[in-house]
Amino acid sequence: MKTLKFKTNINCGGCVSKVTPFLNKQEGVESWEVDTANPDKILTIESDGVTEEDVKATLQKVGFKAESVD
């Protein structure tokens, strides 16, 4: 188990509803959440094998951006 964090442009509840079906069916994701109160809209993923590249690719399919938080 590994925790991944990303800065995103998942801005509001509407945006969360857009990415929900895609993250939910992403393999290797144990759980995830977006902190829309945070200006950087931090996406936190409990990884069970999913990589940062996988997450970025999935979000891109939905039209959203993700950058790793270091």
Added chain:
Amino acid sequence: METINIFETKKKNHKQGVKESFPVTGMTCASCAASVESVLKHTEGVFDASVNFANSSVLVEYDKELSPNQLQNALREVGYDIIIDAEDPSEVQQELQQKHYQDIKNRTIWSAILTLPIFVLGMFYMQWEPGKWISLVLAFPILFWFGRSFFINAFKQAKHGKANMDTLVALSTGIAFLFSVFNTFFPEFWLSRGIEPHVYYEAATVIITFISLGKLLEEKAKSNTSSAIKKLMGLQPKTLKIIENGEEKEIPISSVQVGQTILVRPGEKIPVDGEVSKGSSYVDESMITGEPVPVQKSQGEKVFAGTVNQKGSFQFTAEKVGGETLLSQIIKMVQQAQGSKAPVQKLVDKIAGIFVPVVLGISIVTFIVWMSLGGDNAFSQALLTSVAVLVIACPCALGLATPTAIMVGIGKGAENNILIKDAESLELGHKVNAVILDKTGTITEGKPLVTDIFWKDKLEDINEYKKVLLAIEAQSEHPLAEAVVNHLKDENIEKAEIASFESITGKGVKAQTENGSPYYVGNHKLMLEKNIQIDASLMQTAESLEEQAKTVIFFGNEKQVLAILAIADKIKETSKMAIATLQERGIEVYMLTGDNNKTASAVAKQVGITTNYQGEVMPSDKAAFVEKLQAEGKIVAMVGDGINDSHALAQANVSIAMGKGSDIAMDVAKMTLITSDLQSIPKALELSKRTVLGIRQNLFWAFIYNLIGIPIAAGVLYPVNGFLLDPMIAGMAMAFSSVSVVLNSLRLKRVKL
């Protein structure tokens, strides 16, 4: 390297891109806008996408090979949507029809241009040898290029062992041409036998030209494909507002689900079928019932897609969406009805189907007889006369018989304010034995008017009360109030001053004048509730008016009823007479209306329809009634003015719309009465009878020519006086026959309907 290639390919495709703007739904913030852009840009075939979040639209530049549906699918996968105008198949059909008309027109014009010199050569320079060669060269493209469809169709018919008008044309012109070519190349064949070789180039080409002209007239008389379907679809809004978790949200109509709460604002169309859950308003339901007065809708009552909200706002729960709404059902049924009618086989094709084998038979018999009795030149004479029989079987007049009569018939209709869009209606009209009439807007004016005001006996200061009544009604939003206002305005009455105004749902209104006196305008319930006394004679009058299907409005102060007003949709002056005329001709007349049975009964009696009427009839029931009569073997004419009539109009054998009715009814119907005067109906049916008579007379002229010409061509006069058919005489006879047909058609113009 790969990158460069992709760039080049993309740049090349860029020149063939389509730029289009679509409304977008599902965006809730600027990030969604970026999301939409990103999804589209990553869709194969999309060159660029730019979202305008402020007005919820996206400008997309994409490969022309890509369809908007693919863009829509890409966005839907992510939870957004764009709204696409579905292409109407009717439009495509309309374009094809227009192109077809243009083709025929070009062919006809070119045939005429090339035929003219051939005709001149044939009639005046028969002995000039080069004339034959010139005619040959000119005739070839006329027959085999501009007239190629005749030969193609004839070949198709022959493969099925059948014959029609095209067979007759192909046979006649083909034989004439081949015979003429032979005579041009090998004149010595005949000269050596002491026979003058004739050519029939002008006969062949004149036939092609005239038949093409006939087809052109026929095509012009055909109905333009109806755009009614598109207009019906336009009744449905493309987006709607739902209320979800207390928030307003706009979504495309295709996304709405049963059970969702929908908000409707003043002036908006109801997007789907449902039940009112909050608020109330008047809704114009004429699309469904045909009745012009908006109906009040309150909690628990049904509303339907396509109907129009008036001045209030309300919310309703979606119950039927998409293809299940009543409006969608009407659209489907109109489409089915329009497409399901079998084309009436042309009379002329029936005749040609018999005529061709007869002519072929005569030709063969002619050949045999000449071979048996001919003597020295038997074969030559046999061949010559049998060919002449085939050539002389002139289809010209046959081809012109119908279209010329119909052309004149349509013109005659226009003179009498009857627009005829479809030639078939003109041919069918004379067979009509049942006419179905809508009530509102067809038999009646379609507009509520005050017909009577009865004031209480011995009432003083009636004029003062009129001022109060006018002031109250001018402020009311009840649909019938306008009728009262219009009526009182004619008396040049000034409004009294109203200090307060209150609407009482379902009953009427209460108002106070500046001096504090209260007044009420409304229905009987309101008077009872407020304990307002009604004079016995006024009450009697009110009951009598209601028996006449009039709406009764009461006007009173807090003590007593001062007046009652009767409002009704007046029957047009000519309706009764028109119906009587139709009935005298043995035509059954029916009245169907979406209005209540009581009103239906009252109106039917007033116009002389004793039993054949029904009230509370929905649009599909009207069409079902048409089908029922048709199943009984009747030829049915449907007359209507509203959207609610469109299905029945599409189903009817002959459809007639009121000129002052809805565009959709006029689009579906094949005839339109411009003045909306029902007296035009018997005129239209009479015009049909005259036109069909004209067609039959034309066919007589066509046949009389063949009846005389064919035996002469066969050589029956030869034993008598040695006369054989001469091409010049053949051409003149042909022209005479066609002129007779045209002149006879023109006689129709002087007929009084």
